[in-house]
Structure formats: C-alpha cells, structure tokens
Amino acid sequence: MPTLNLGILAHVDAGKTSLTERLLHTVGVIDELGSVDDGSTRTDTLALERQRGITIKSAVVSFALGDLTVDLIDTPGHPDFIAEVERVLSVLDGAVLVVSAVEGVQAQTRVLMRTLQRLRIPTLVFVNKTDRSGARYAPLLESVAARLTPAIVPMGEVRAPGTPDVGFVPFTPARLRAPLLDVLAGHDDALLAEYVDGGVTDDRLRASLVRQTGRARVHPVYFGSAITGAGVPELVAGIRELLPAAGGRTDGEVEGTVFKVERGPAGEKIAYARMFSGTLRTRDRIAYGDGREGKVTGISVFENGTAVDGTSVAAGRIGRLRGLADIRVGDTLGRPSGRGAERHFAPPTLETVVVPRRPGDRGALHVALTQLAEQDPLIALRTDELRQEISVSLYGEVQKEVVQATLADEFGLDVTFRETTTICVERPVGSGAAVEFNGREPNPFLATVGLRVDPAPAGSGVRFRLAVELGSMPYAFFKAVEDTVRDTLRQGVHGWEVTDCTVTMTHSGYSPRQSHAHQRFDKSMSSTGADFRGLTPLVLMSALRRAGSRVHEPMHRLRLETPADTLTAVLPVLAKLRAVPETTGTRGATSVLEGRIPAAAVHELGLLLPGLSRGEAELDAVFDHYAPVARGTVPARPVHSPGLRGSSCRARVRASGRGPVHAGHARLGEPSREL
The missing domain is CATH 3.40.50.300 (P-loop containing nucleotide triphosphate hydrolases)
Structure with a gap:
C-alpha cells in the first residue's frame, strides 16, 4: 500500500x-x-x-x-x-x-x-x-x-x-x-512544441x-x-x-531517520522515525547514530488517526520505536546516510541563563534541561562551571516562556531567566600554529600534538584534517584529538563558538605500551587517550590566539512597509539601531524599505515602530548572515580555561620518567614551535 x-x-x-x-x-x-x-x-x-x-x-x-x-x-x-x-x-x-x-x-x-x-x-x-x-x-x-x-x-x-x-x-x-500552458510550457519543451503545433490535449496538460x-x-x-x-x-x-508517494524497497537494507524524540509515561524514550528502506521489526538490533546500537522492544505505526501497536515498520512509513535508550534526534538508523544532517534554517541567535529560584534545584535543572535538549538539540545547553550557570539557546521570547512553563509543569522546577542576549560566532582572521612535544617541558602529557588553524569560507563549518601519516600512531589517539578539537572550538578567544575554519594536525607522537623485563605492563609510561584530550585544548587555543579571531554578529534581512509620510521619522531610528537600508520604493501610499539590521536590534525596532507609523507599519526580519562586529564594541562571553584536564599526568610523568617516544612529523614543511 x-x-x-x-x-x-x-x-x-x-x-x-x-x-x-x-x-x-x-x-x-x-x-x-x-x-x-x-x-x-x-x-x-x-x-x-x-x-x-x-x-x-x-x-x-x-x-x-x-x-x-x-x-x-x-x-x-x-x-x-x-x-x-x-x-x-x-x-x-x-x-x-x-x-x-x-x-x-x-x-x-x-x-x-x-x-x-x-x-x-x-x-x-x-x-x-x-x-x-x-x-x-x-x-x-x-x-x-x-x-x-x-x-x-x-x-x-x-x-x-x-x-x-x-x-x-x-x-x-x-x-x-491558459494558466496551465503559461506555467508548464516553461519547464516542458515537448509540451511547448505540441502547443505550437496546436495538439495539446487536456489529458496531456x-x-x-x-x-x-x-x-x-x-x-x-x-x-x-x-x-x-x-x-x-x-x-x-x-x-x-x-503529490508523489514515498519510494524505497521494503526488502532492502534498513535505513531510516529519527526526526522526533519524546518520553513516555515511565520516562522511556520514544523515537519517531521515517523509514526510507527496508523493514524494521520488533526485537531487531539496529545500529544508529555514531556507532551506537540497541534493540527495538516495541513499534507502533499510525493508522486511521491514531498510533497502533505493530510488529514492524516498513520503507515509506513513520513508526514510533521503543527500547533505544540513548537515541537522539537526527540519528540515522541502519545504513549511514546524509539525510537529516543538513541544516535548513538559521541556528538560534539568542541565549539566556536559566536560574532556579531554589539554589538546591541546580542539579535537577541540569537533568531537566538535558532531557529537553534531547527533544530539541538546538537548545544547546552550555554550562559555566565557574559560575554554576546553565545557558540555553533560543529563537525568541515565546520559546523562553514555553521552556519556563515546561520546567514547571513536567519537572516541578520554578525558574527565572537572565536578560536575553545575542549569540555571536568567531571566525579566524589569519593562520596560526602551535605544538607541544612529548618529553619536553612544560608538557605534562605523554603526547605530541601540533595544530594549525586556517580560515575557511563562510558557512563551511569546522574541518579537521591530517598532515601526518595516519599510521604514525593508533587511530584512537587521532580520534581523541579530532573530537577534542571540535569540543574546544565551542568557545574561542572571546568566548563564542569558532566556526568556518580548518584545523590541521601537523605533529603527532606518543609513548607506546611499556613493560619491564619479567614484569607486568607499566601503564604510567604509556600514552592514553586522556593525554591527547588533555593536551589538545592547550595547543589549539595557542594556535587560535596566534591566528587571531574576529567576532561576528547575526544580521537579519529587513523588509519594512510603512506609510510614506512616516518614513522620515523611521529612518533616523533605523540608523540609531545600526540598520543599513539597501533599497526603498513606493507602492501607492506605502513606502517599502529593504536592508539589513543586527539581530540584537530587531526586538527594539518592533517596539518602536507602532508609535512611529500610527500602528500601520509591517515588519519582516529573518536571519540572513553573520557580519563582523564594529571595532570597539566587540561583545564577549566568559572564557573557561581549558586547564590541565590531565593534571594527574604531570605527577605520574615526573614520578615515573618517560619511555620511548614515537612521533609523526609534519608534511607541510613549516617550522614547529614549542609553547
């Protein structure tokens, strides 16, 4: 069917x-x-x-x-x-x-x-x-x-x-x-030829x-x-x-996408998945996401206005899946695919700090917000350990009110919010490199890590690549470096997420498994993933500081319709709010203005317009791009030092001495620098 x-x-x-x-x-x-x-x-x-x-x-x-x-x-x-x-x-x-x-x-x-x-x-x-x-x-x-x-x-x-x-x-x-021919012939040359010859039938149209x-x-x-x-x-x-029906073979390899996650009455996760290929059955074990795996314990499908229990969900259908405890929105089921990975709309441009009215609720608040983030990953929890604060990303004030009501109704938490602020991003302005070598002070880790940061085109995100031989050390260590690079770039020199850059690993090295003759394996003299996770943030931030970064603020595309006789009152306000008009025109007694405006100013403009336009102005503002913030007004967010997360390594290295070091060298011919 x-x-x-x-x-x-x-x-x-x-x-x-x-x-x-x-x-x-x-x-x-x-x-x-x-x-x-x-x-x-x-x-x-x-x-x-x-x-x-x-x-x-x-x-x-x-x-x-x-x-x-x-x-x-x-x-x-x-x-x-x-x-x-x-x-x-x-x-x-x-x-x-x-x-x-x-x-x-x-x-x-x-x-x-x-x-x-x-x-x-x-x-x-x-x-x-x-x-x-x-x-x-x-x-x-x-x-x-x-x-x-x-x-x-x-x-x-x-x-x-x-x-x-x-x-x-x-x-x-x-x-x-007539309307069909006007529109369809522009996309169908054969139809146009038939029309010219006078032979287009209604069925053909x-x-x-x-x-x-x-x-x-x-x-x-x-x-x-x-x-x-x-x-x-x-x-x-x-x-x-x-409208065309869904495709996909029901007997093919299983492939699906999770587009919604909710929690059932007992707190269990329920994943809504669209199947693109194959048939998923109850008790099947299925791989999903980034290598996780779970057993499907229950399936329901939608029929005649309601969800009914079933034993399978086939290609083309949407099913509710139970049993996948760590499933997340956006996960791919079965065969990896790029479905659901692309971002279609702008990310949230606002954030706020969530404050529990009862200080003792901080732990419960973190758990509750984590559950909400499972259902809406773009909430993007950010924890300030130093200040013991939790921030969430937002699209607007209504969403803030909904989060507040949800925390009260579903979790019994009474919260308030700090003032909503704009989320900026950082982009490198140049190239910068740094390296720490295994066995050289002051590096306390059994690892060599060299990184270079280069700017990349706007919208390209973060790319990690290697300029050392992949076989120069175990793959798990490279993976630890890459994962830590992406995690560290969530806050740059000014505290904002760093994007649109390429991070290249230029140097690598490690201490292999060490053992003494006739003795057991000596872990203290061997590199672990923790060494690379501890060292990478220090090297990366040094490279980023050398590259330099510029803060960019979100800009909205502005369209404003207002009575023509009020435009002279509106223009100075737009200038004060740093809006940049690009085109103006008239439609009868209405002026139409299009341009750009900082996202941070949209709310204030919306409050001012009714008084400036006798309540007749219509404002449309949607995210368009990020633009550099003017010098002298650079917004910043508190920066957490990456610290020495492997500080225990410092003591163990000094106490035990170092074993042999295996290193991979840069291919790019650039001089290495010790911090």
Missing part, C-alpha cells in the same frame, strides 16, 4: 492546525471537529499547546485516501519553534503550505517556501480563511506570485469571499488550459501538471476555509493526485 508523508506548514495563525482537523473530518477519521481555541484538536496534545492555542511540537496523524496511506505531520508555525520544522523536512514526500487570505504572505511563509523549493519538496499552496472579512483573491494570487514563486497554477476561483457562504469553484479543463508538481517545479494553489470546509475536498483530491 503506497504511503505519502505529508507536512502541513505555515506562518503562525494561518490556520494550519485547523486545516489538519478539517482534513481528518473530511476523510472520515473524526466525526466532530476539534477547535484550536477550545484546545480540542487531535494534533495539539500538549497541555501547553491547548492553553496557548499554538502548535509547539510536531505531531503525526494518519488517514487513508483510497489505496494511499497519508502520514500527516502538523508542524509549528511560530518562528520560535522552527527547529521542529527543521527536523520534519528531512522526512517529507510532499507539503501543503498554508497562507492566510487576510494577512497574506508573511515572513515565515517566505522562509518556508524558499526552503521547500531548495529541497525540491513537492508543495501545494492552500489559501485559508477565505470566509474572513478582508479576504482577498486576485491580489493574494499576485502576492503569492511576487513574494513566493511565479510558478503557481490557480486551480479555481473564490465565490463570495469574506462571507460565511464562501465557496471554491474549481476551474473546468477549458478554463484551466494534466499529466504534465502531475509530473511537474511532483518535481517541485510548479505549485498548484487552492482556496478555501478550514472553518467552513470550503475548498478542502478539492485540496484532498489534489493531495491524492498531484
């Missing part, structure tokens, strides 16, 4: 969860519609979601369309919870992007559409809320074409928009011919629409209302006909 894994995506309050509820009602899964306002929808199951009327966690529900099984994933619309959408994208076969007929194309709508197009996920557009006062048809289509994509095909028109009697009237094949929608080249647009049900049957038919 074919399966379609379908995502429902939208800007917050566009009616995404209401549409999910209406879809379930239309296909017969539920007899009575739930309400977001009443907290009675099928997919918003968390108490916090019901209280706030917003989706916080992605939820899966299933229904049948003939012989097609649809696993529908309802995702959050609020930008503070974009991480949930991030993880879902890697498991989708198709998507429905919901747009409000009243508010139109909003900031998050554009972010989502750009990502769906980049990933080539087949997408239908559903314009919701056509029953609301102020709903638009033709202007909305123009906005979708201008601000999302010109490759759209309106599948019908709206009757009586803005009234409870609104209806969606599908175009007849004759009425649909429809077949091209199905093919090009499945390849994410065009996007059919439906109009309707999740509240009244208008247009929803036509959308259901479009989902069935136009």
Whole structure:
C-alpha cells in the first residue's frame, strides 16, 4: 500500500492546525471537529499547546485516501519553534503550505517556501480563511506570485469571499488550459512544441501538471476555509493526485531517520522515525547514530488517526520505536546516510541563563534541561562551571516562556531567566600554529600534538584534517584529538563558538605500551587517550590566539512597509539601531524599505515602530548572515580555561620518567614551535 508523508506548514495563525482537523473530518477519521481555541484538536496534545492555542511540537496523524496511506505531520508555525520544522523536512514526500487570505504572505511563509523549493519538496499552496472579512483573491494570487514563486497554477476561483457562504469553484479543463500552458510550457519543451503545433490535449496538460508538481517545479494553489470546509475536498483530491508517494524497497537494507524524540509515561524514550528502506521489526538490533546500537522492544505505526501497536515498520512509513535508550534526534538508523544532517534554517541567535529560584534545584535543572535538549538539540545547553550557570539557546521570547512553563509543569522546577542576549560566532582572521612535544617541558602529557588553524569560507563549518601519516600512531589517539578539537572550538578567544575554519594536525607522537623485563605492563609510561584530550585544548587555543579571531554578529534581512509620510521619522531610528537600508520604493501610499539590521536590534525596532507609523507599519526580519562586529564594541562571553584536564599526568610523568617516544612529523614543511 503506497504511503505519502505529508507536512502541513505555515506562518503562525494561518490556520494550519485547523486545516489538519478539517482534513481528518473530511476523510472520515473524526466525526466532530476539534477547535484550536477550545484546545480540542487531535494534533495539539500538549497541555501547553491547548492553553496557548499554538502548535509547539510536531505531531503525526494518519488517514487513508483510497489505496494511499497519508502520514500527516502538523508542524509549528511560530518562528520560535522552527527547529521542529527543521527536523520534519528531512522526512517529507510532499507539503501543503498554508497562507492566510487576510494577512497574506508573511515572513515565515517566505522562509518556508524558499526552503521547500531548495529541497525540491513537492508543495501545494492552500489559501485559508477565505470566509474572513478582508479576504482577498486576485491580489493574494499576485502576492503569492511576487513574494513566493511565479510558478503557481490557480486551480479555481473564490465565490463570495469574506462571507460565511464562501465557496471554491474549481476551474473546468477549458478554463484551466491558459494558466496551465503559461506555467508548464516553461519547464516542458515537448509540451511547448505540441502547443505550437496546436495538439495539446487536456489529458496531456494534466499529466504534465502531475509530473511537474511532483518535481517541485510548479505549485498548484487552492482556496478555501478550514472553518467552513470550503475548498478542502478539492485540496484532498489534489493531495491524492498531484503529490508523489514515498519510494524505497521494503526488502532492502534498513535505513531510516529519527526526526522526533519524546518520553513516555515511565520516562522511556520514544523515537519517531521515517523509514526510507527496508523493514524494521520488533526485537531487531539496529545500529544508529555514531556507532551506537540497541534493540527495538516495541513499534507502533499510525493508522486511521491514531498510533497502533505493530510488529514492524516498513520503507515509506513513520513508526514510533521503543527500547533505544540513548537515541537522539537526527540519528540515522541502519545504513549511514546524509539525510537529516543538513541544516535548513538559521541556528538560534539568542541565549539566556536559566536560574532556579531554589539554589538546591541546580542539579535537577541540569537533568531537566538535558532531557529537553534531547527533544530539541538546538537548545544547546552550555554550562559555566565557574559560575554554576546553565545557558540555553533560543529563537525568541515565546520559546523562553514555553521552556519556563515546561520546567514547571513536567519537572516541578520554578525558574527565572537572565536578560536575553545575542549569540555571536568567531571566525579566524589569519593562520596560526602551535605544538607541544612529548618529553619536553612544560608538557605534562605523554603526547605530541601540533595544530594549525586556517580560515575557511563562510558557512563551511569546522574541518579537521591530517598532515601526518595516519599510521604514525593508533587511530584512537587521532580520534581523541579530532573530537577534542571540535569540543574546544565551542568557545574561542572571546568566548563564542569558532566556526568556518580548518584545523590541521601537523605533529603527532606518543609513548607506546611499556613493560619491564619479567614484569607486568607499566601503564604510567604509556600514552592514553586522556593525554591527547588533555593536551589538545592547550595547543589549539595557542594556535587560535596566534591566528587571531574576529567576532561576528547575526544580521537579519529587513523588509519594512510603512506609510510614506512616516518614513522620515523611521529612518533616523533605523540608523540609531545600526540598520543599513539597501533599497526603498513606493507602492501607492506605502513606502517599502529593504536592508539589513543586527539581530540584537530587531526586538527594539518592533517596539518602536507602532508609535512611529500610527500602528500601520509591517515588519519582516529573518536571519540572513553573520557580519563582523564594529571595532570597539566587540561583545564577549566568559572564557573557561581549558586547564590541565590531565593534571594527574604531570605527577605520574615526573614520578615515573618517560619511555620511548614515537612521533609523526609534519608534511607541510613549516617550522614547529614549542609553547
């Protein structure tokens, strides 16, 4: 039985969860519609979601369309919870992007559409809320074409928009011919040739629409209302006909991706996994992540609106897996693959310190936040051991409120937060090298480590490479160095994470296993992984200081629409907030300004705009890139010294003396330097 894994995506309050509820009602899964306002929808199951009327966690529900099984994933619309959408994208076969007929194309709508197009996920557009006062048809289509994509095909028109009697009237094949030909011929040379020859049939046009929608080249647009049900049957038919079913062989090698982890009633982990190949069964042992392995003790799949216990989950389906105690979001099941590894959206740009009201709760707080980070890795816990503080990364203030409420409701912890600050990054500005040799003071470790840090292109992350022979010492020691390099670069010279650099190991050396004649093995004279883990941070930070690093702050792409007569009042405020206007234009009585603004200033601008624009300004700001911070205003974060984590090595080395040293030398011809 074919399966379609379908995502429902939208800007917050566009009616995404209401549409999910209406879809379930239309296909017969539920007899009575739930309400977001009443907290009675099928997919918003968390108490916090019901209280706030917003989706916080992605939820899966299933229904049948003939012989097609649809696993529908309802995702959050609020930008503070974009991480949930991030993880879902890697498991989708198709998507429905919901747009409000009243508010139109909003900031998050554009972010989502750009990502769906980049990933080539087949997408239908559903314009919701056509029953609301102020709903638009033709202007909305123009906005979708201008601000999302010109490759759209309106599948019908709206009757009586803005009234409870609104209806969606599908175009007849004759009425649909012109818009179809205009869009499809641009991507189909054979169709264009047939059109020129005058021989394009309606069936040929429809077949091209199905093919090009499945390849994410065009996007059919439906109009309707999740509240009244208008247009929803036509959308259901479009989902069935136009979106491609999942592929993958059920008898192939097992491959899947974990996109969500939650905890059950007894605190056990439950992993949501999309299977791309093979069949996973109860009691199977499965490898996952970076070499971990576990036994699947329970499987449930989604059928007819609920999760039911089963014995297996096959390629194309989503299953809930039990028994994998250390499973994490993003883990690959079975055969390694790159699915889910790519980051589709910007990382969090804000952070805050979480403070327990009762000092005795510090340990419990760390445990609770660790569990939350399992479900949302982008929370990115950071512990300041010196100050006994825990920081978390955030997308916005709403997410902070949700973390606070979750800690209170689920863990009984009363917490407050310090002021939210912006997360910066560091990038090397030059090259720097350092080395410590085994057997030479003041190195207390039985290890030789030489490292060079070089800048790399923006967005490339951290790359580790070797300029010594791989066989010069045991692989475990190289692995210890690489892992420690990545761990150490979480805080640079100014305390921020270091990125976009290449770290090259230029020197290596170790003391092999030592033993005295007729005596047992003498561990104190032999190198261990701890020697390399202790020495690497010292060498790396010395190399980074020699290279120099510059702090970069997150910058947002700014789009501001404001009454033209208020622009003169807005511009000085933008300058004060270090915003850089790039283009300005007018649309009737409205000025449209686009440019860049530091992420740290977006919140303040949002507070000031209503007073500057009589409450009529519309602000869109989404992350765009990192830019160097102006000199003299460099923000810093407390830096923890890497210290001598193997300080016990100092005593043991001096007490026992040193054995023979095996070394690997640099290939690059650069002089080594002793610190």
